[in-house]
Amino acid sequence: MLHFDHLSLRRGSKLLFQEADFILHAGWKIGITGGNGSGKSSLFSLILGELQSDEGHLVLPPRVEIAHVAQETPALSRPAIDYVIDGDHTLRQIEAALAEAEISGEGAAQARLHEALHNADGYTVNARAGELMHGLGFSTEDEMRPVSHFSGGWRIRLNLAQALMCRSDLLLLDEPTNHLDLDAVIWLESWLRNYAGTLLMISHDRDFLDQVTDHIVHLEQQQAKLYTGNYSSFEQTRAARLANQQGEYEKQQREIAHIRSYVDRFRAKATKARQAQSRLKALQRMELIGPAHVDSPFHFSFPEPEKNPHPLLQLDEIAVGYDGQAVVENIRFNLEPGDRIGLLGPNGAGKSTLIKLLAGEIEPLSGECVPAQELRIGYFAQHQLEQLDPHAAPLLHLQRLDSQASEQSLRNYLGGFGFHADQTLQPVAPFSGGEKARLVLALLVYQRPNLLLLDEPTNHLDLEMRYAVGQALQDFQGAMVIVSHDRHLLRITTDDFWLVYDRKVEPFPGSLDEYPAWLTGQRRNQCGESDASLSQPQGVHTAIARKDRKRQQAACRKRVQPLRNELVKFERKMEKLQHRQQEIEQILGDNALYDPSRKQELKQQLSEKADIDRQLDDCEQRWLEVSEQLEAVQSDETG
Numbered sequence: 284m285l286h287f288d289h290l291s292l293r294r295g296s297k298l299l300f301q302e303a304d305f306i307l308h309a310g311w312k313i314g315i316t317g318g319n320g321s322g323k324s325s326l327f328s329l330i331l332g333e334l335q336s337d338e339g340h341l342v343l344p345p346r347v348e349i350a351h352v353a354q355e356t357p358a359l360s361r362p363a364i365d366y367v368i369d370g371d372h373t374l375r376q377i378e379a380a381l382a383e384a385e386i387s388g389e390g391a392a393q394a395r396l397h398e399a400l401h402n403a404d405g406y407t408v409n410a411r412a413g414e415l416m417h418g419l420g421f422s423t424e425d426e427m428r429p430v431s432h433f434s435g436g437w438r439i440r441l442n443l444a445q446a447l448m449c450r451s452d453l454l455l456l457d458e459p460t461n462h463l464d465l466d467a468v469i470w471l472e473s474w475l476r477n478y479a480g481t482l483l484m485i486s487h488d489r490d491f492l493d494q495v496t497d498h499i500v501h502l503e504q505q506q507a508k509l510y511t512g513n514y515s516s517f518e519q520t521r522a523a524r525l526a527n528q529q530g531e532y533e534k535q536q537r538e539i540a541h542i543r544s545y546v547d548r549f550r551a552k553a554t555k556a557r558q559a560q561s562r563l564k565a566l567q568r569m570e571l572i573g574p575a576h577v578d579s580p581f582h583f584s585f586p587e588p589e590k591n592p593h594p595l596l597q598l599d600e601i602a603v604g605y606d607g608q609a610v611v612e613n614i615r616f617n618l619e620p621g622d623r624i625g626l627l628g629p630n631g632a633g634k635s636t637l638i639k640l641l642a643g644e645i646e647p648l649s650g651e652c653v654p655a656q657e658l659r660i661g662y663f664a665q666h667q668l669e670q671l672d673p674h675a676a677p678l679l680h681l682q683r684l685d686s687q688a689s690e691q692s693l694r695n696y697l698g699g700f701g702f703h704a705d706q707t708l709q710p711v712a713p714f715s716g717g718e719k720a721r722l723v724l725a726l727l728v729y730q731r732p733n734l735l736l737l738d739e740p741t742n743h744l745d746l747e748m749r750y751a752v753g754q755a756l757q758d759f760q761g762a763m764v765i766v767s768h769d770r771h772l773l774r775i776t777t778d779d780f781w782l783v784y785d786r787k788v789e790p791f792p793g794s795l796d797e798y799p800a801w802l803t804g805q806r807r808n809q810c811g812e813s814d815a816s817l818s819q820p821q822g823v824h825t826a827i828a829r830k831d832r833k834r835q836q837a838a839c840r841k842r843v844q845p846l847r848n849e850l851v852k853f854e855r856k857m858e859k860l861q862h863r864q865q866e867i868e869q870i871l872g873d874n875a876l877y878d879p880s881r882k883q884e885l886k887q888q889l890s891e892k893a894d895i896d897r898q899l900d901d902c903e904q905r906w907l908e909v910s911e912q913l914e915a916v917q918s919d920e921t922g
Contacts, residue, residue: 284309284347284453284481285330287507290339292325299325301338303507307498309452312475312482314492314514317502318580319717319745323485326502327351327455330483348372350451352459356438358431363421363441366430367412370448374403415444418470419463420630436462436665447474456484460491461742464630465768469799487746489514490770581751583699583725585759588733591620592655595734595762596641601650603633603640609648610636614788618734622762625773627791627798628783629805634766637783638664638738641764661732663740668719673712677702677722680711684729700725701748716743724752733761741769770795846912853906860899867892 284307291301299322307313315323328334329341331351350370359366369375377399384392404411413426419440425433430441439462446454460468472494475482486492492499492514499510499517510517594617602612610633618641626634639645640652642662672680681693697707700721711719720743727735735756741749749772756763756776767773773780773795780791780798784805793801867888870876876885 284311284344286340286342288340288342290341291337292322292329292334293337294322294325298505300502300505300507303339305500305507305509307481307483307500307509309481310479311498312478312496313484313498313500314496314517315483315485315500315502316487316492316514316517316746318747319715321502322507323502324457326500326507327457327483327485330453330455344452347452348450349453349455350446350449351455352439352446352457353442356430356433356442360429360431362427363430363433364409364412364416364426366441367416367444367448368408370445371403371408371450373450374400374405374408377403377405412444412448415447415474416441418467418474419444420467440467451480453481453483454478456482456486458485458487458743460486460488460768463768464634464739464766465627465770465798466630466802468768469802487741487744487749488769488771489746489749581699581701581721581748583696583728583751584755585728585761586731588620588659588731588761590657590659591733591761592657594619595655595658597651597653599651599653601640601652602648603636603645604648605636605645607648609786611783611788612649612786614640614650616788618762618764620733620761622764623776623778624762624764625777625780625795626764626766626783627780627795629802632783633786634783635664635738637788638662638736638764638766641734642736658734659730659732660734660736661727661730662736662738663723663727664738665742667723668716671711671719671722674710676708676710677725678707680722680726681729684726696729697725717745717748720744721748728755735759735761735763735765737763737765737767739767740765741767741772846909849909850906853902853909857899857902857906860895860902864892864895864899867895 286306287303290303292299292303297320315326317323325334329336330343331349377396381393381396381400384396400406413423416426417423421437421440421444430438433441443456443459446456459471463471468488468491472491475484475495482495484492484495494513496513497511499512499514501508501510501517501521510520512520596618598614598616601614602609603614604610604612614637626637628634636645640647642660642664643654644662675683677697678690678693681697682688682690685693694707697703701718702722702725711722714722720740724740740752744752749769753772753775756772763776765773765777780795781788782791791798791801870888871885871892875881876888
């Protein structure tokens with residue numbers, strides 16, 4: 284499909300990569316990775332014919348149909364669905380030719396073109412375009428809205444839908460998950476896995492790359508190297524190559540420690556069991572990928588908050604929305620130091636609205652929101668990038684926060700976010716989206732918040748900066764609420780997931796890995812649920828019906844309570860066994876115990892440890908069995 288023949292590429296005087304020599308075969312799905320400025324977007328420009336190679340050749344098949352996402356969206360008055368259909372160039376050509384044939388009265392041509400229209404699925408084109416739009420988060424009503432009525436982020440989604448509509452042999456996607464929420468990302472993953480052509484995709488979303496790609500082209504140190512496998516496979520291969528570098532594993536230790544701590548705390552709790560297992564999988568992988576980031580240019584951490592009051596924020600019976608209409612209601616919870624919450628829920632359910640409420644950007648329609656006197660919020664949202672002073676440099680932004688700090692200390696601090704030398708003194712107006720996002724994060728971290736509210740914090744950030752953000756969030760001592768389409772970040776930084784859905788906020792019962800299945804089920808049942816609500820018997824709210832429900836609930840409690848009691852018994856037993864296990868391990872860690880004169884004592888300790896280990900395994904197995912029984916009973920009752 285694409286043959287890179289000893290190809291070298293420069294932008295101005297800067298050499299991006301040289302002697303690239305490999306073949307990308309038809310049907311491959313290739314992720315393009317590398318740091319900012321390494322040449323990823325320039326590689327796309329080369330393929331599109333907008334740039335020429337400095338040395339070597341790029342060989343493309345003849346008459347290859349290339350689709351890519353347009354950078355600009357004109358403010359058209361045409362319906363959005365027509366704009367999306369424009370991506371099917373073949374269909375539009377047939378339609379234009381058919382219109383001319385009808386005007387000229389050429390019957391034979393009309394018959395031939397009607398057949399061509401049928402073969403091009405022209406009679407189902409609106410359904411196909413609507414499916415793309417719905418997958419990317421548009422409603423049915425949006426289909427007929429003029430393009431000019433959509434905001435910038437939604438116009439980017441329209442451009443993406445238009446590119447997917449194209450009957451392409453080669454699809455080029457540059458950061459397709461930016462401006463998408465998690466639901467749309469999950470849908471796009473599925474679409475791209477089924478795409479029949481060749482895919483080249485620039486992305487900084489690790490999980491997205493893993494789900495879609497089967498090869499990686501990594502740009503680094505003026506080289507373009509082809510790796511077989513997805514992004515995780517690439518990381519492990521590169522990690523092995525870097526494994527002898529000094530301090531290779533140091534940067535991953537905090538992340539590993541956080542995950543181990545989570546597993547140790549929650550593996551014996553029914554409500555956390557699935558998430559603990561998910562964390563164990565993440566931990567196994569983390570131990571492999573750490574060396575791949577040993578040379579990351581970003582190094583920062585959140586300082587400990589000056590005060591951490593309990594609770595930080597109290598919400599009581601709150602309803603929140605716009606123009607008097609509640610989007611989410613009956614919100615009741617406290618935020619405590621150490622809470623690490625990821626918000627899940629379909630597009631438009633109210634996740635960002637809830638974040639804005641917590642940040643104080645919008646007032647509740649009803650209820651009471653009580654912040655602690657010492658509450659200090661760090662709020663990150665995409666609109667804040669535009670609130671930076673375009674004429675001020677990064678250093679001046681920081682000096683406005685802390686006029687007493689020395690210039691050198693502030694420069695050193697900015698260096699951890701990738702701002703060095705003269706860049707700390709340059710106005711931010713020409714900065715890229717990634718550079719502005721890094722600066723907003725730097726300003727947020729500097730203010731030592733005790734409550735972090737993060738709404739899509741990784742948009743525009745490259746993989747290394749995302750890695751650094753994840754590392755820093757591991758040690759944050761306050762509370763955190765985050766909305767993100769980056770599942771890797773959610774997986775390594777959150778302890779609990781809350782579901783914002785159906786005007787409610789409640790704990791999500793499964794792990795992050797189970798969310799796509801939940802989402803699919805909700806989409807599948809939407810029409811059926813609305814029909815069922817219409818056919819609901821009129822007597823469901825009568826006194827007799829309420830009495831029946833109470834009787835059923837009492838029966839449920841009668842079945843559930845013994846299982847819960849048994850779980851508590853096993854949890855207490857496991858806690859005692861784990862405590863004794865730790866005591867024995869400390870004894871066995873004493874080198875003096877291995878003196879020949881203490882052979883009998885050593886034998887006794889080893890025997891007891893083996894017995895404790897066996898009891899603990901048996902207890903954990905029994906606990907899991909009871910947990911499954913409890914879950915089955917609760918599922919039967921709710922079903």
